[in-house]
Amino acid sequence: MSFYKLTHRDYFEALKEGRLMGLKCRECGAYTAPPKVCCDGCGGTGVETVQLSGKGVIKTFTVIRVAPEGLEAPYIVAMAELEEGPWIMGNILDVDPDKAGMDLIGKKVAVDHKVLPPLNYTSGEGVAPVFKIIS
């Protein structure tokens, strides 16, 4: 018994298979991704699991040049707004970090993924979205 329709682990496993999953609210129609126990729009728990288009637009970004322990800089972190409304965070791998500029904002992207082996204090393997620039 769980109150969750979609856990973080379900979400990660789907991403690994190339599917971006989320929730759709039966009450207000809003989409939620990554998953929560309730709708990110209205807080209602009448949500169902749906597959999202995996397309979005870059809203902001940075190039991390001082990395935390366990990672190597430089790399790009960005936030994208999905077609269905939710925002997700991910990395951009197909742009040279030294050439990343304000023109990245507004670029259309498709959601891919990368897998991170367990590190200290990560409670297992991680999966992060990767944004591939499509236009």
Added chain:
Amino acid sequence: MRKVAIAGVGMTKFGKTDKSLVELFTEAAMEAINGSNIRPRDIQALFVGNCLGDFAEGQANIAGFLASELGLPPWTPATRFEGACATASVAIRDAFMWVASGFYDTVLVGGVEKILHMGTPLATRTFAMASDSKYEEFCGLTFPGVFAMLAHMYAHKYGIPLPVLKERMALVAVKNHKNGAMNPLAQFQKEITVDTVLNSFMVADPLQLFDCCPFSDGAAALVLTTGEKAAKMVDKPVYILGIGQGSAGSLIRQKDYTVMQSRVASARQAYRMAGVGPEDIDVCELHDCFTIAEIVASECLGFFEFGKGSEALENGETAIGGRIPINPSGGLKAKGHPIGATGAAQAYEIVRQLRGECGRRQVDGAKIGMTDTLGGDASTIVNLILGV
């Protein structure tokens, strides 16, 4: 609710120390206790903020050890609080409520942090733990990264060319270093120029080293008591007029975080409780962990219209002597940011400003002051309004 006052305050010099977490907090606590003209045994409860002691010193569960170190009797409850960089302010809000409610008369509250010996990679990793562990940390998000993305979003949203915004951001650092140079407890007591900022190395585009506050060690503490008792303890009690706290999810839930809803809501609570508005604040210590953070905070607190906060730097509106002096202590940027202590250090500065004890960095005639502390990526925000 009863009227709550701050009697004594204490703060260590920020920067590197060889003292332990317990010793560091005790230094600040003893100053606050002595400044209240009471004995440690008059303290009925201890509220202590500490964020990363587990990783920094292998010290979890610090509260009881602090009670013992200070000689508090065994019936004194001691509790540790954690709210990332807002840790101490969360503790202050709780301590305030226990006194306001009548449950305790006199309590000790504050915070402590010790980071500098950890080294940048581990410190960066442990700070990043204050973002979302499943949906942000695996992307390699760091705290400079959070505010770097905010700067890009801000420039894009308000149509400010990035080089223009960066110069205005640099003015935040210049102002706060100038103020810090007048604060004997500041980690950095040296003035800098816009060129210092723009020639420093890039940490997370577009934030350069001098756009970022430092890692710091330090502690600060306050004695909170009833208005009635404070008047007997000290010459100049400072009253807690209003207090607010807000919460938010990770950045992806907040979406456009140039307007931090948790901060707007927290400030509104504090203003309403105090019965004042932004125009009544004489001096403010706000959360300038990064230069862009000060600009965004100054808008969320209502000092400037959204999108206009950066222009105010060019006009000197936030300098000492300006319309709304911000971070006369030097702020997190120059005074330092021992994360678990910061909120208490902000309150320390406002108390001393309202008592007129700040020497060259004194804001003349300040009667009402405000603090603003941000934890994580705005997931925890606390505001405090103090008055004499």
